[in-house]
Amino acid sequence: MTMAKIRLDKFICDCTSYTRSQAKKLIRGKKARVSGSIITDESFKVDEDCADVVLNGEIISPEKYIYIMLNKPAGVVSATADAQHKTVLDLLDGEYANRGLFPVGRLDIDTEGLLILTNNGDFAHNTLSPKKHVEKTYIAKVGGYTYTKESKERFESGIELADGYKCLPAATELISQTDGVCEIKITINEGKFHQIKKMFAAEGGKVEYLKRISFGEIKLDKSLKSGEYRLFDAEELKYAAKKAKGDQYFGFM
Ligand code: URA
Numbered sequence: 001m002t003m004a005k006i007r008l009d010k011f012i013c014d015c016t017s018y019t020r021s022q023a024k025k026l027i028r029g030k031k032a033r034v035s036g037s038i039i040t041d042e043s044f045k046v047d048e049d050c051a052d053v054v055l056n057g058e059i060i061s062p063e064k065y066i067y068i069m070l071n072k073p074a075g076v077v078s079a080t081a082d083a084q085h086k087t088v089l090d091l092l093d094g095e096y097a098n099r100g101l102f103p104v105g106r107l108d109i110d111t112e113g114l115l116i117l118t119n120n121g122d123f124a125h126n127t128l129s130p131k132k133h134v135e136k137t138y139i140a141k142v143g144g145y146t147y148t149k150e151s152k153e154r155f156e157s158g159i160e161l162a163d164g165y166k167c168l169p170a171a172t173e174l175i176s177q178t179d180g181v182c183e184i185k186i187t188i189n190e191g192k193f194h195q196i197k198k199m200f201a202a203e204g205g206k207v208e209y210l211k212r213i214s215f216g217e218i219k220l221d222k223s224l225k226s227g228e229y230r231l232f233d234a235e236e237l238k239y240a241a242k243k244a245k246g247d248q249y250f251g252f253m
Contacts, residue, residue, distance in 0.1 A: 008032060009042040011053060015060040031056050051234075051241035059234040066099055067232040067240050068092070068117040071224040078106040078115060088115060091227055104128065104215075105191055113138070113212035114220040117229075123244040127216060133168075133189040134243075137214040138196055139175070142182045145205025147174045155186070159199045165192070167199060181208065216243065 006014075012023035012032065026032060027042045033054040034046055046053060053060055070088060072078070077085045080102050088103050089096075100119035105128050107115055118124060127134045145151075155170045168189045175183040182205070186196060197207045213220045217239045224230060232240060 004048050005045040006048050007042065008034065008039055008044040008046055008053070011046050011048070011050065011062070012055060012060065014048075014062050015053070016055065026055065047241075047245075049241060049244070051237040059237070061237055065120040065123075065240070065244075066096070066101060066118060067120070067123070067237065068096070068101070068229050069218065069221060069224070069232060069236070070115045070117055070229040071220060071226055072107055072112055072115040073226040074110045074112050077109050078103040085109065088117065092117070092229065107212060108194065108197075108210070111210045111212065112226060113210075114215055114218065115212070116215060116218065118240070120240070120244050122246075123240050126243050126246050128191065130190055134216040135187050135189055135214070136191065136212060136216075137185060137187045139209075139211045139213060140184050140186055140196055140200065140207050141209035142184060142200045142205040143180060143208050145182050145200060145203055147172070147177055147182050147184060151203050154203065155199070159202050161198045161202050167192075167195070170199065185213075 008027060009020055009023040012018055012026065013020055016023075018026065024042045028040055030038050030040060032039050034044065034050070035052045049062055049065055051059070051061055070091065072088060075086070076091065077087050079087050080089055081087060089101060092101070101117045102119070102124070104116040104118055104124045107113070126132055152172055155172045158169055159167045161167065170189075171187045173185040175185055177183070186199075188195060192198070196210060200207050218232075218236055221230065
């Protein structure tokens with residue numbers, strides 16, 4: 001998909017409350033940077049969702065796309081509507097209602113941690129597609145399982161699930177092992193239904209607690225308590241724009 005390009009003065013109008021003539025004045029007054037360079041030509045073309053425009057020292061972006069990082073609590077479902085349970089959208093303030101937001105992929109109802117909510121279908125498509133191999137890292141507490149060199153190697157070569165599916169290689173790291181419960185950091189490149197639970201089940205264990213701590217380059221902000229959320233920061237927005245374009249992100253081009 002090719003992204004439409006628009007003039008820098010129009011981009012500024014779309015992102016702020018400045019009028020077109022105020023935007024032009026700001027550009028001529030060297031107040032606008034694109035990908036780090038001062039631009040003084042108001043007709044300079046930028047992608048309509050460019051994430052690299054700084055005005056008066058602050059990054060600006062079109063309202064069109066929203067990206068929210070949520071620290072999902074257990075007990076809510078990763079859906080936009082549900083007859084029985086509270087959904088992740090119910091955790092957001094009213095200002096985010098009717099903005100077309102949806103969760104990027106699903107965490108089970110009892111899984112906690114990083115869930116991205118957006119209204120950018122391209123971002124979701126390009127990060128969830130199995131072909132894109134976006135890494136997801138989780139902390140799992142697993143009962144009835146002992147972490148051994150052999151088990152680690154099986155994760156590395158691809159665990160075979162009960163239904164015969166052979167998983168892509170996964171990296172594991174032991175955090176602690178006490179009284180029959182292992183705490184493990186695990187990174188996977190795919191996102192099949194109940195994948196981590198099924199992987200440990202294939203090794204004879206039962207996942208008792210699961211929390212996602214990263215999704216691609218997006219790391220769960222440690223300051224977010226369970227159920228809290230925030231908008232993406234400037235770096236995270238750049239990553240989102242890059243992914244939305246299928247990794248073909250060249251800032252101002
Ligand atoms: N794997 C699972 O088993 N559950 C999740 O919620 C995410 C990954």
